[in-house]
Amino acid sequence: MLSREDNEALTRTNAGTPMGELFRSYxxxxxxxxxxxxxxxxxxxxxxxxxxxxxxxxxxxxxxxxxxxxxxxxxxxxxxxxxxxxxxxxxxxxxxxxxxxxxxxxxxxxxxxxxxxxxxxxxxxxxxxxxxxxxxxMGSRQPAPELPQMEFALVPPSHRHVSKKFQECNWAQAAEGGVDTAHFSFLHQPVLTSDEQLAEKAARATRGYSQKTMSQDHVKWMRDDARPRYEVKKHGSGLVLGASRRASPGQLYWRIAQYLMPCHGYTPSATEGQTYHGQTWVPIDDENCWVYVYSWNPTRPLTDEERQSYRTGGAVYPEMDGNWMPTRNRSNDYLIDRRMQKSENFTGIVGVSEQDAAIQDSQGRIADRTRELLGPTDIGVVQFRRLMLDAAKTLAVGGVPLGLDDAAAYRVRAGGIVAPEEADFDQVMALRFGDELGRIDAAVQS
Amino acid sequence: MLSREDNEALTRTNAGTPMGELFRSYxxxxxxxxxxxxxxxxxxxxxxxxxxxxxxxxxxxxxxxxxxxxxxxxxxxxxxxxxxxxxxxxxxxxxxxxxxxxxxxxxxxxxxxxxxxxxxxxxxxxxxxxxxxxxxxMGSRQPAPELPQMEFALVPPSHRHVSKKFQECNWAQAAEGGVDTAHFSFLHQPVLTSDEQLAEKAARATRGYSQKTMSQDHVKWMRDDARPRYEVKKHGSGLVLGASRRASPGQLYWRIAQYLMPCHGYTPSATEGQTYHGQTWVPIDDENCWVYVYSWNPTRPLTDEERQSYRTGGAVYPEMDGNWMPTRNRSNDYLIDRRMQKSENFTGIVGVSEQDAAIQDSQGRIADRTRELLGPTDIGVVQFRRLMLDAAKTLAVGGVPLGLDDAAAYRVRAGGIVAPEEADFDQVMALRFGDELGRIDAAVQS
Amino acid sequence: MLSREDNEALTRTNAGTPMGELFRSYxxxxxxxxxxxxxxxxxxxxxxxxxxxxxxxxxxxxxxxxxxxxxxxxxxxxxxxxxxxxxxxxxxxxxxxxxxxxxxxxxxxxxxxxxxxxxxxxxxxxxxxxxxxxxxxMGSRQPAPELPQMEFALVPPSHRHVSKKFQECNWAQAAEGGVDTAHFSFLHQPVLTSDEQLAEKAARATRGYSQKTMSQDHVKWMRDDARPRYEVKKHGSGLVLGASRRASPGQLYWRIAQYLMPCHGYTPSATEGQTYHGQTWVPIDDENCWVYVYSWNPTRPLTDEERQSYRTGGAVYPEMDGNWMPTRNRSNDYLIDRRMQKSENFTGIVGVSEQDAAIQDSQGRIADRTRELLGPTDIGVVQFRRLMLDAAKTLAVGGVPLGLDDAAAYRVRAGGIVAPEEADFDQVMALRFGDELGRIDAAVQS
Structure with a gap:
């Protein structure tokens, strides 16, 4: 929950606003x-x-x-x-x-x-x-800072795919969807399903995304544990956010996201060797944003099948028209299908990106954060807001906000892993990335 | 004519407004x-x-x-x-x-x-x-009041037909159309017609409605007397409004409407045995309303022909799409046909409901009642405004507005009759309804 | 450049505004x-x-x-x-x-x-x-003033053609397009062309207009001299505005426009014997105007070919739908064709009227004249603004604005001529019109 002042500070990005100046410094x-x-x-x-x-x-x-x-x-x-x-x-x-x-x-x-x-x-x-x-x-520093060394931009063009999508709400609530990994237990889940049908139904709900990146177990663990435990650590360019769910006996399923200043998020699903996905939320105005979307594989070119899937609504990409407007959008209630919602999946909406957009847009053009009831699974959201508001204050008093002078600090990864339940967050990070913050220089071959 | 303050008081129904609170009490x-x-x-x-x-x-x-x-x-x-x-x-x-x-x-x-x-x-x-x-x-009383005992809800489902229609103006001017029975002398009338053609042209203008409910004489009397004399009486749930026109020598044609708190109106045409019609004006916001429409016959099931007529724009129902949006609406000037207006009827618009909506909408999203020139035929409108403004004041000082604690007072009827010109209003009411206020308990078999 | 106050004064025409009252006086x-x-x-x-x-x-x-x-x-x-x-x-x-x-x-x-x-x-x-x-x-004078004796209205109906077109910006910037004859060097010009192809490309860019009214030399002179020298003289009903460009050695190509109070402009192209064109900019509100368009030939009936051309987008007429809405308009970026803009003409938009509308509309719904960098070719625009602001002030203090009491002062013409470079403006006017102000009474047979 935020005060009215903080909600304004977080969401307003026109020139002269604290958050507007923060965005302009990157x-x-x-x-x-x-x-x-x-x-x-x-x-x-x-x-x-x-x-x-x-x-x-x-x-x-x-x-x-x-x-x-x-x-x-x-x-x-x-x-x-x-x-x-x-x-x-x-x-x-x-x-x-x-x-x-x-x-x-x-x-x-x-x-x-x-x-x-x-x-x-x-x-x-x-x-x-x-x-x-x-x-x-769009800032005033002379010379301009360096470009952030995000991995999708560092790999050869053959190893990445990029696009964008229009979203009809304020940037911040869309970004919050990226740090809130708890919602996968509902928003993207099948309903009324036996364990046997789970993977198949999840694949239909996510337009094949779950099938390509998750086992039936992954989906099941997310369904069965709606209260992941959060661990958040700050690093040189943002936050790494881990959330663990109960998995097989003695094990936890960890999903680890990255949020990089000022508006980049990496998704938490990829296990070692899988293709990574990221999103960058750029305000058009205070009530709409462009989401820049990218996928990359550090070790191999993307396949034609992957690219084809991204172009037709797979992974974090929606089905779109030629102007990057999602086919399912505010004007048509995201083509919600109530029969599908009854028997197939929680939203009755097809596609991970579409499900995200529907529920984020539904929070209002600018979400009212002065009336909320937050709990432990919202820790990622809370930490994200604090990160952004603090950075805006730092800049306002002449300081250097996080990451601005450290382009190399953007060389991090996000992803998932199943780990023994006794491993602490640092150990899990080391297991998955070879580094406790997910830095790729420590582990170039994941 | 109302002061600016009273016009605001009459038309604004958001939470916290006097009229908004009055609506919420029912x-x-x-x-x-x-x-x-x-x-x-x-x-x-x-x-x-x-x-x-x-x-x-x-x-x-x-x-x-x-x-x-x-x-x-x-x-x-x-x-x-x-x-x-x-x-x-x-x-x-x-x-x-x-x-x-x-x-x-x-x-x-x-x-x-x-x-x-x-x-x-x-x-x-x-x-x-x-x-x-x-x-x-939507009010605060515990327990809630009783439901109003309106006759259409009391009869078996077979005896009634219900629907709704979207109207693009404030509720109050639409409701005023219900108490202003004088306008039938123009708004719904044929033009350029011999007495012989009158009934036929009226039927075309009203999509058959006049044919089913009125004789050629009824139409003619309305055409020929544009200044009906009004009689208004208050009863336990609202107002009964009679208006008489010259009929055959020595006779008057009475049309008697009911207005029931806070937003129900019964039409004045039905003669004994005919099917009754009512409308309930419910504000969506201050510039649009839903009109709930209902027809009932206390003594017999409605016929298939009647239902079919209501579904296709007969009586007080407009021709509509599947979302209850009239085909003829603000966006298309109600499909006004100027040639029809020249030779057929006063508006060049087909349908009683459509003619009402066109002229009521044309008063503006919220009619400006501070500039009006009212006359004796507007007595119904004046009484309606006073009723509503008084009730809102009564509620505001902790009183019980009319009808709220008397669900049975809603058991009334409206309708038309031809009576000797020497009969006073009480006598006319007794003749038509067996009761001077139109109460049905006094006359269950009309 | 205008102060904010003067920009408001120039552009606002609702009742009670200075310019609104000026318009209402004519x-x-x-x-x-x-x-x-x-x-x-x-x-x-x-x-x-x-x-x-x-x-x-x-x-x-x-x-x-x-x-x-x-x-x-x-x-x-x-x-x-x-x-x-x-x-x-x-x-x-x-x-x-x-x-x-x-x-x-x-x-x-x-x-x-x-x-x-x-x-x-x-x-x-x-x-x-x-x-x-x-x-x-729409003014208050009793009796009303006389109608302006504009020539298009004085000639027989056979000699004129009239229409109108919708324009999506404030009247004043559209009117400025009429007194700014310098823009023909760019806005209506071909690009990437040899002298041989020039006339043909210009004809395509102007939907045949240039072909009918200008020689290849005229187009070339306009292309090659982007800095015409302005001469402006005030007369009994407005301004006559001459602008000269270098032509053949020893000669100047003069284009002479008229601006008549309060909102009429005559185009500067017609040479002796050609058909004249005029436009009258009438505010709908402060963000839209109707442009009334007229063409007339004082000496002969218009031909069917001329009328056909005007109906399909020739001269100062756009291609329009049945409601006088130009086919090329704000909503579709005037159907700008970027390939055409590369190889054919400066705008990639077809039609003189359309090119004007596109660039005038692009100045904003109401152009911001507080930020401008004017030069010598903007003298016509500057004089126009002064004329209008002065007239509004004259009216406000009880004076008679220009032309209001002199209907005959509207009997003027505009047009083009090639003249020796030593001829001064008065001499050029005498050569072209037989009168130094373009008055037609002095030269009835031009």
Whole structure:
């Protein structure tokens, strides 16, 4: 439960807000590289952290991210022509490059133009392409910090798959879904099933995801223990969150997630050798967000079957249209099927991503955290909120928030393991990752 | 004409407003029984008096009406699973029964759960099924008052037909249409017609309604006398409103409506033996309402032809889609046909219900009663407003508003009759109903 | 650049605002005559200067423009029956004529009606039909001023074509597009073209318009000189705005526009003998306007080919649907084609009107003029703003704004000409129009 002030602080990210400034101090994904397929191609409208911008790939292939307002008479550069080193306003031909500099103002007398160019500069944010996303740095630090060394971006392109999905709620409650691993005991579970049918029904409920990543035992343990015990540790770029459930006698099934500053989450299922999945929640405004989604396997290229599954709604990907809008969304109640809910799975909704979105969106456009009844399984959520609010305060008083100056601290993994019940969290982490915080430099071959 | 304050008082029904509290002190219909066809079936979203709720039929067949917010983390119980005595939240499995009690909180340790359950209670309103509607009592009295003994609910199901229709304006101006019986001289009338064609044209304008309930004389008398004389009497559950028009020499044609607290109206046409019709206006919010519609015949089952007519737009029923949205509505100007308006009827709109909705909606989302020019034919409207505003004041000072403690006072009828012009209103009432207030106990065989 | 106060003053036209009062002091078009094709036909909803009105043609053919609220109980007269000298409310039959007088109140006793009729008067604005438009005078002067003697309205109907188009932005930035003739060097220009292909590509970009009105040289001169020199002169009804570009050696290509109070603009292309075009920007509200469009040839009837071109998107007409909504509009980004923008023309949008609308709309619903960087080619825009703001001030202190008392001062023309570079603006005007201000009385045979 949060005070009204803290709930506002957590959820508001426009420029000038504490959380808005925190997000702006890090590099964040703002679009897929594939959205700008070619130099001098079509510009794209972007809204991020409440700011309306346009992105275009210039003649050298560099991605520009600029305010869309031509300083001459306020026409929108989205309608401009992307040509030869910059975008040219369609109204009177003023032209701007990726750094926001005015390169040409043909309506202005040449003797005046140089001086006027200075005033005609538009806001432009530096960008980088990293892991097939375009990242932007919207903060004020000179030079900008380093890009986070997240593993999906470090592996060869053949080893990863990336996409994004639109979500119709505030970023924070979507992110909370990532640290709250307890909900798998309900939200993604089958109903009315014998142990024999469990795996098959779970596969139908998760569009095959459970089948590819979990044994029947995994599903059963999650179903049978709705109160996982949480262990949370802070590290150089965020939190590692373990939750253990009763497994076979003498054993615990551990699911270990990572939350990395300011808005990245890794899912807790992958056992050694399996493909990893992550999500990055980027506010469009306070009531909608883009979720950047990525999957990677450190040791091998992804298979065609894996990619095909991700493109059609497997794993943490929803079924979507060509604009990354999930087919199942607020407007159609996620195509909930009440007969399916009766006999097949808890939600009557197909797909892990869709189930998550439905229940997170249902908390409201911005969840009201002033009325909650939290318990031990909500420890991950509580720790996440504290992490974010503390980091915003640190930044506000001139400090360096977690991870900002330590790009290498992002080299961590998340995943699952079955361990003896007497092993403590450090031991479990060592067992699964070869390192108590999940750092991959300590274990390059998992 | 009302002051701005009185217009607000009459039209605003959210919790805490005077009229909102008055509505909440009575049982009111909130959905059709048929919307919840089976135990443990799909929940339904409801908005009533500005409150967002969900309704579901539990395993015992009892209808639950509860706030949709799970007290754990605020997920919406609409997406929950309706199972075995309650609805279970799809996020982490908390479960609630029809009384709003938390039956299960699987994420909470068993030793804490009993204490926490107390805090986890959700708002729940008692419901009853009565006359094929689900009624709710949203007030605070313990025990709740009795259900009103309206005749349509007292007769066997075979003798009644019920439905509802969506209307895109404030409840009060729709209700005023029910007490204003003067408008039949224009709104529902044919134009450019000889006396011979009158009945036929009226039937086309009213989708056959006039043909079934009125003679050519009735229509003609209404056409020819646009200034009916009003008589209004207050009784134990509301107002009886008579309006007389010149008929054959020495006779008057009386149309007598009933308005019952807080939002029920009976139509004034039925002559002895005919089927009766009523409407109940229930605010969704201040700019929209559901009109619950019902027809009944005290002495015989309704015929298939009658039911078929009601299902396709006869009597006070509009032509509708499967969600009770009239085919003719605000978005399409009620499919007004200007050629029909020229040669056939006053509105160029087909259907009594549709004509009413068009003109009532046209008064604005909330009619501005501070600018009006009322005359003698508006006496019914004036009395209706006074009745409602007085009742709200009575309740506010701790009194018992009309009818609340007298369920039997709802046993009244409305209808029409031709009477000698020397008969006064009491005599006319006695002639038509065997009772000066239209009470049916005095005349069970009309 | 304007102060915030001046930007508000320029753009806001609701009743009571300075610009709103200025607009109301002139006759302005409010619909096409063809929208009311017959006496006693269907009423039409109108919104103009923020006021919701209805128009209907009465039995004598006079166009009524009245407030839609029936003073009895507030029903909307749009649903009324237009019959025999007035519109009759469908609710209870009150009837009003084109002067807003109540002709009949059938629910009111005859002895009371005459007195009540006085109170029941509704607001009505005088109208005139002039040049196939319906004009309204919404001001308070008695008698109303004369209609402006604009040439398109003076010529025989055979010599003119009129229409209108919906535009999704404030009137003033659309009007600025009319006085800013510099933008033709970009907004309507081809790209990547040899001189040989120029005319052909320009024709494709302008849907044939350039081909009909300009030589290849005209297009080339506009392309090659993006900094026309402006000359602006004030006359009895507005401004004449000349802009010259370098043409063949020793010559200048002059394009001369007219801006007439309060919201009429004539385009600058027509050379002697060609058909003229004009536009009148009428605010619907502060975020949308109707642009009334007209073409006329003073010396001959328009050809079928011309009319056909105007109906399908030629000249200053867009391609539209039956409700005058351009096919290319805000909702679909004006069907911008990025490949066309690369190789064909600056916008990738087809049609002069569409290109104008796209870039004007892109300035925002109401352009922010507090942040601009104006130069010499913006002199027309600056003068236009000054003209309007001064006129509003003149009116506010009881003065007579420009043109209001001089209907004949509207007898002017605009157009283009190639002239020796040593000719000054007065000489150029004399050459092109036989008069230094473009007055047609001085040159009836151009």
């Amino acid at each position: 590099w964040i994904p703002v679009l897929l590289s594939e959205q700008l397929p070619e130099p001098d191609g079509a510009p794209v409208r972007i809204k991020v952290l409440g700011e309306e911008l346009i992105a275009f790939r210039d003649s050298e292939g560099q991605v520009a991210l600029v305010e869309p307002r031509c300083p001459h008479r306020g026409a929108n550069l989205f309608f401009g022509r992307n040509e030869d080193g910059g975008i040219r306003c369609a109204f009177h031909g003023w032209k701007f490059n990726a750094r926001g500099e005015c390169l040409d103002m043909p309506t202005i007398p040449p003797e005046v133009a140089p001086r006027m160019c200075e005033k005609a500069r538009i806001k432009a944010y530096p960008t980088r392409e990293w892991g097939d996303f375009v990242w932007a740095y | 049982w009111i219909p909130v959905l059709l029984s048929e919307q919840l066809p089976e135990p443990d079936g799909a929940p339904v979203r409801i908005k009533v008096l500005g409150e967002e709720l969900i309704a579901f039929r539990d395993s015992e067949g009892q209808v639950a009406l509860v706030e949709p917010r799970c007290p754990h983390r605020g997920a919406n119980l609409f997406f929950g699973r309706n199972e075995d005595g309650g609805i279970r939240c799809a996020f982490h499995g908390w479960k609630f029964n029809a009384r709003g009690e938390c039956l299960d909180m699987p994420t909470i340790p068993p030793e804490v759960a009993p204490r926490m359950c107390e805090k986890a209670r959700i708002k729940a309103y008692p419901t009853r099924e009565w006359g094929d509607f689900v009624w709710a009592y | 006759w302005i078009p409010v619909l096409l005559s063809e929208q009311l094709p017959e006496p006693d036909g269907a009423p039409v909803r109108i919104k103009v200067l923020g006021e919701e009105l209805i128009a209907f043609r009465d039995s004598e053919g006079q166009v009524a423009l009245v407030e839609p609220r029936c003073p009895h109980r507030g029903a909307n007269l749009f649903f009324g029956r237009n019959e025999d000298g007035g519109i009759r409310c469908a609710f209870h039959g009150w009837k009003f004529n084109a002067r807003g007088e109540c002709l009949d109140m059938p629910t009111i006793p005859p002895e009371v009606a005459p007195r009540m009729c006085e109170k029941a008067r509704i607001k009505a604005y005088p109208t005139r039909e002039w040049g196939d438009f319906v004009w309204a005078y």
